[in-house]
Amino acid sequence: MLAQEVAKKYAGGLFLSVTERNLIDTAHDQLRDLKEFLESDTMLLDFLVAPHVLDENKLSLVRDVFTGRLDRLLVEFLVVLVNKHRIKYLRDIIDEFIRLVKAERGIALVTVITAVPITDGERQKLIRKLAVRTGMTIELDEKIDRRIIAGMILILHNEIIDGSVRRGLDNLEGQLSKVRVH
Numbered sequence: 001m002l003a004q005e006v007a008k009k010y011a012g013g014l015f016l017s018v019t020e021r022n023l024i025d026t027a028h029d030q031l032r033d034l035k036e037f038l039e040s041d042t043m044l045l046d047f048l049v050a051p052h053v054l055d056e057n058k059l060s061l062v063r064d065v066f067t068g069r070l071d072r073l074l075v076e077f078l079v080v081l082v083n084k085h086r087i088k089y090l091r092d093i094i095d096e097f098i099r100l101v102k103a104e105r106g107i108a109l110v111t112v113i114t115a116v117p118i119t120d121g122e123r124q125k126l127i128r129k130l131a132v133r134t135g136m137t138i139e140l141d142e143k144i145d146r147r148i149i150a151g152m153i154l155i156l157h158n159e160i161i162d163g164s165v166r167r168g169l170d171n172l173e174g175q176l177s178k179v180r181v182h
Helices: 002-020 024-040 043-049 055-066 072-083 087-104 120-134 165-178
Strands: 107-114 137-144 151-156 159-164
Touching: 002 024, 002 072, 002 087, 024 043, 024 072, 024 087, 043 055, 043 087, 055 072, 072 087, 087 107, 107 120, 120 137, 120 151
Parallel strands: 107 137
Antiparallel strands: 107 151, 151 159
């Protein structure tokens, strides 16, 4: 939960800063590329979160690597994350920032978690229903988690809609444990 709170706080602040400077598109593209890089090679982030590495070495690396590659505002944002010991949340912050940019553009990013892949028909029906509910264009981020057994979990902005069989069974178990048998 801390990661989500940190991501919302820092991504929100960054979003306001880039909006004021008319850098939304630049920041979006550069942070998206940075996220792809971090996913393909974890060494940089591992170095930046390592507790035994001095902060001045981390700051030096950030400035050396990113100056000229990222907008100055983004480099200074990374410096703030290092100084505040929040750099370990960088991926979450980028995800939240991208979600904010998409929302600004009328696009809702919805995570759908199912036990098995959904069919094209189910996908289109879900997108239509969510578009009507939100009034936005829907992009699905589909994930598979066999532990939910069946059904689906939707995550839309700050709302979680849990229609999984696992949750139903957990609720039933809780209700049955309260029943007194004589």
